Amino acid sequence: xxxxxxxxxxxxxxxxxxxxxxxxxxxxxxxxxxxxxxxxxxxxxxxxxxxxxxxxxxxxxxxxxxxxxxxxxxxxxxxxxxxxxxxxxxxxxxxxxxxxxxxxxxxxxxxxx
Amino acid sequence: xxxxxxxxxxxxxxxxxxxxxxxxxxxxxxxxxxxxxxxxxxxxxxxxxxxxxxxxxxxxxxxxxxxxxxxxxxxxxxxxxxxxxxxxxxxxxxxxxxxxxxxxxxxxxxxxx
Numbered sequence: 001x002x003x004x005x006x007x008x009x010x011x012x013x014x015x016x017x018x019x020x021x022x023x024x025x026x027x028x029x030x031x032x033x034x035x036x037x038x039x040x041x042x043x044x045x046x047x048x049x050x051x052x053x054x055x056x057x058x059x060x061x062x063x064x065x066x067x068x069x070x071x072x073x074x075x076x077x078x079x080x081x082x083x084x085x086x087x088x089x090x091x092x093x094x095x096x097x098x099x100x101x102x103x104x105x106x107x108x109x110x111x112x113x
Numbered sequence: 114x115x116x117x118x119x120x121x122x123x124x125x126x127x128x129x130x131x132x133x134x135x136x137x138x139x140x141x142x143x144x145x146x147x148x149x150x151x152x153x154x155x156x157x158x159x160x161x162x163x164x165x166x167x168x169x170x171x172x173x174x175x176x177x178x179x180x181x182x183x184x185x186x187x188x189x190x191x192x193x194x195x196x197x198x199x200x201x202x203x204x205x206x207x208x209x210x211x212x213x214x215x216x217x218x219x220x221x222x223x224x225x226x
Contacts (some may be wrong), residue, residue: 001127001168004117018131021224022169025133055114056135 013047015041018057021104027057028072040086045075060103061086063093071097126160131170137144140170141185145177153199158188173216174199176206184210 003014015027020073029048040061052059060076071093078086088097116127126145128140142161153174165172167197172188182204191199 001114001131001222003178004115018114020168020170022166025138025169053135054131057133058136 001087013044013051015051016061017046017062018055019104020057022098024104025071026060027052027055027102028060028062029066030062032066034066036066036093037087037089038063039081040078040088042085045078045086049075061088063088063097065090065093068093070100072100072103073097119153126157126164128161128164128170128172129148131168132217133170137217138168138170139173139185139216140165141173141175142146143175143177143178147179150200150202151176152194153191153201155198158191158199162188163214174201176201176210178203178206181206183213185213185216 001018003016003018010052016030017024017026017028019028027048029040031040038061045059046060047065049062051057060072061075061078062070068090073088073093073096075086077092077096078088079092082089097110114131116129116131125205129143130141132139140161142153142157144153150172158172159170161174164170166193173185174188174191175183175185177183179202186201186206186209188199190205190209191201192205194200
C-alpha cells in the first residue's frame, strides 16, 4: 500500500510503500535515478528504520537505475557517506540487493533461528 | 498508516488503515455514526477480507458511536443483513468489539495453536 501523499495526522516520515504477504512485512522507500548513485539523507533513513521497528517490518530501499531492473537493498547494506547520509550505486544494488520476488520469498522464520 | 485518498495504481479497495506492531497486523475500515447502527456494504467487507488475506492482516471494523468510545469488531463478528450487507450496533460493538489497546495486545501465536 502506498503512503498518503499528504494530510497525515503526524509529521513523522512514512515509508513510500508498505507491503506484506503474511510472512514478510516490508517498509520501502523508493528512488529512481538516471545518475550513477542514489543518495538518501540520514533523516529519511532514520525515519524508515523507526517506522519499521514500530510497525514490525524490514526496512528497504527500492533502487531503480536507468535501464536496470528494480533492486531492493536492506538499509543495513547501504553505504554511509562522509556527510552521514546514505548512498547506493549499481554495483551494490546488484550485489546485495534483491529482486522483489526474492524479497517476499524470504522466510521470516530464518530470523528467529 | 492511512491509505492514500486517491491515485492508487489499482482500483481494488484498500482498507482505511493498516496498523502493525511486529506481533499483530490489522487492516481496518473505520466508520462513525450518530445513528444506532453502522451499515457497511458487502463489497467493502469483501475487499477488506481480500486485502487482509493477501497482506497478512486481521480484518476489523473500527466503529465509533456518538458519545461512545471506539470499538474494533472483527469482520467475522459483524451482523449480516437480509440484503447481504453488514451492520454493527452499539450492543455488538461493546460485547464482541475490543478497544484498540486490547486489539494490539492479542498474541498472534494464539491463532496457530
